[in-house]
Amino acid sequence: MTEEIQEFWRWSEKNWRAPGLDWRDASVVTAGIDVGSVSSQAVILADGVVFAYHSTRTGSNSPDSAKKALGGATEGTGMTLDDVHYVVGTGYGRVNVPFANRAITEIACHARGANSMIGPTVRTILDMGGQDCKVIRCDEKGKVQNFIMNDKCAAGTGRGMEVIADALGVPIEDIGSRSFDIDDEPPPVSNVCTVFAKSEATALLKAGWSINRVLASYCAAMAERVAGLIDRLGMEPEFFITGGIAKNAGVVRRIERLVGVKAVPLPDDTDLDPQIAGALGAALFAHALYRKEQRAAAAAG
Amino acid sequence: MCRRVVVLRVEVCARARERRGLALAEAGVPATTYRGNRVRRSSDKETGMIVAGIDVGSKNTKIVALRDGEVAVRVTVSSGFDQEESARVGLEKAAAELDIGFDDFAFVAATGVGRKAIAFAGHLLTEVAADARGAAALDPEARTVIDVGADEARAIRVDEGGKVLDFAVNEKCAAGAGAFVEAMSRALEVSLKEFGEISLESTESIPMNAQCTVFAESEVVSLIHSNTAPKDIARAVHDAMAGRVSAMVRRAGVQGAVVIGGGVAHNVGFVQALKDTLGVAELRVLPQPEYLGALGAALAAADKAGDKAGEGARVAGEA
Structure with missing residues (x-):
């Protein structure tokens, strides 16, 4: 069997x-x-x-x-x-x-x-895709004015999150909510390399950290990485997040904390x-x- | 390449230590509290002066013990989670092989990424200092020293005295370190040794697009599916990594004899690719390359032991 x-x-x-x-x-x-x-x-x-x-x-x-x-x-x-x-x-x-x-x-x-989903007020779009991450600045018509991207490195992309989901055995859709089920916010793991972040994460587990705490630490690292990219382009509200990781509250909330701007949610209707x-x-x-x-x-x- | 014997000029004399012990005893310091000092009475026995260098790497911890300046034993243990505990286990192993006690090392120095965890080390030195020191002892002609480990790589330019002139380090990205090749050989399901060897048989050079280890893994998988020969994939992997490592080496500067240490120096495919990418006539693989840092630390430990003995002599003289 x-x-x-x-x-x-x-x-x-x-x-x-x-x-x-x-x-x-x-x-x-x-x-x-x-x-x-x-x-x-x-x-x-x-x-x-x-x-x-x-x-x-x-x-x-x-x-x-x-x-x-x-x-x-x-x-x-x-x-x-x-x-x-x-x-x-x-x-x-x-x-x-x-x-x-x-x-x-x-x-x-x-x-x-993004312009169609949220309206003409959107200026900064963060697209966190599977293998890349982009920050896009657009005008009120949704026309691109500037952008910056990382497509060279898995850190800060959905693929990086999949790697950790697999390593810790946590369904990827649960990572966001579980990363908040902690007593205090832990320091982030390496935000530069997914390979190192993964080995750090497993070492932390061995050190007795709870899975949720490790997830929090990993989400924080990813948020840090992405916030760095946003800082390079500059943040201009309103801010909207697209791509698969937009659904991971663990990363989104931490990005908001770092850049000091809340991302606009999709309308309820x-x-x-x-x-x-x-x-x-x-x-x-x-x-x-x-x-x-x-x-x-x-x-x- | 010939193997060079490391000879040290450590002016240690047992009498100096005896005198220091005596001086301390006269000063009312009981002999037991003196145990904490690294200057041990071990040399009183017929073991010679034994020191150890510990290189706490991200993956393995390497230990080199010197007896009167010559390598007496080499030990490798997995660094594991508790680095100090692993180092202790390794050092105990080395001590057992030397037939001495754990406390009988005249001096212990530590280097490597996890060196700060080693509380029992009397001296800590950076990986750059340790590599430069070790390489100078193994190959006095070395001017450019490359060390590629599991998670880190560094290049150091040294002068004829082994003094560090410049260096460059990659400790941020797995794609420029041994972890990259390891992940790719895993994707190909061949041993690391074989991965290096088959790479030399490749006749076709295919470029790799992915820079990131995580992305490169998927690229290797798609190369496998498109029926690319494993030897060509292996070469592509080594070429890609050699490109990144050589960029780092050039940042430090390439001059004179170029030598390579670190565990990845065992990988013949990578060494060949790096030699080609750097465009140097010769890339000398240091003997027992993975012990480069540990050897450097051991040599530094021997110096410290010598200093201490000298200091002891001075104290005793003043007393």
Whole structure:
């Protein structure tokens, strides 16, 4: 008998459909697909309104991951690729989205997506992705003005958090809440290298620290690293966090503490997910680009 | 490369210590409190003067004991969590092999990342100082000393007297240290030794994109899946790490004979890659490279023991 190996790093995939909305009623259907290094998302807009989204794990093959993400979002809706008027690919694997009409950088897409999710007041966006971390400054239209990123090192990225989830055997989605279940805030582990942070963390466990305390220490290290990146670009409110780690309160609260600014939460009445900001931005670009093409065609015709 | 015997000029004389003991006794200090002092009566027996250097690394703790200036025993223990306890176990092992007691070392000096944990050491010295000292003893021609350990790497430029002129250290990122190669060999499921050896057989140079150990692991896995030959992957890994280490070496400056110590110096694939990347005609691997720091610490310990004995003589003379 084989024992099932629990994969602590594995976060659950997500699928959402707008209730009471039928894409067949829409005149323009567009899609944005964000093929990240760790996760892939697809967002489908019906006349510029979010109709469906899907978040899945990126496999070893970008075109397949893109298909999987879009397939997840359209599943059971009767929608096929032919029904989608315009597709924009973004993210790390954006050039490998075979059915995309265009590829746009994830930086532009995250800014656009954040602007749409929160509104024109957003100026600083922190995108904590699977294998990189970016700080983006944008204007009131969601246009990128400046950005800074770390894509060289796992410290401060989702991958770093997966490593610790696995090492400590804690489901990744529980890390945030468990990191607050402590008596006092411990000093952070190494914030420079995930490999060293992991060995430090295991040493602390051996020294008798509770798992929660080690998690707190690890979250603090990650927050420190990311706050350093924010400081380099400068913080201008309002501040919004996108990407998978936006869902990890253990890191988010500690970043807020360090930069002295609270991140704006998603409105209560939305079912959107900060992880889809890039794909949402791409879908919005797709919508705008398709309309532009239509107008150009109408003017020419 | 020939192995050089380390000879020390430690002017210790048993009589000086006897006299110091006498002086203390005259001053009313009972003999038992004198036990805490590192200047031991061990030399009164026929063991010669024995000192030890402890290098508390991030992974292993290495101990070199010198008897009258010559290496008498080398011991490696895992650093573990309690570094002082590990060092104590290692030193006890060394003492047992030398057939002396734990307290019979005339002097103990410690170096390495965990040196501060070693409360029983009479002297602490930095890794840079220890490496420079050890390398000068092993190869007097050495001018550029490279030490690549499990979690750290450093390059030191020294003058003809072994004095440190400049140095550069990487202790922040695993990608520039032995941990990188270890993680990659694990991903390939070959032993570290084999990983180094197969790398030399590679005829194809493929670049690695990832700089980070964590990301490089995934890259190695995808290289495996794309049916890249393990020997070519091994070479790519060594080339990538050699690129980072050589950048650090250049920061310290490359001149004269270049020598390498530290556990990673055992990795023939890495040494070859580093030699090529640095563009030097020769990269000398020091004998027992992992003991470089411990040897340097032991030599410093011998100096201190000598000083103490001399001091003792002076005190006694004044008395």
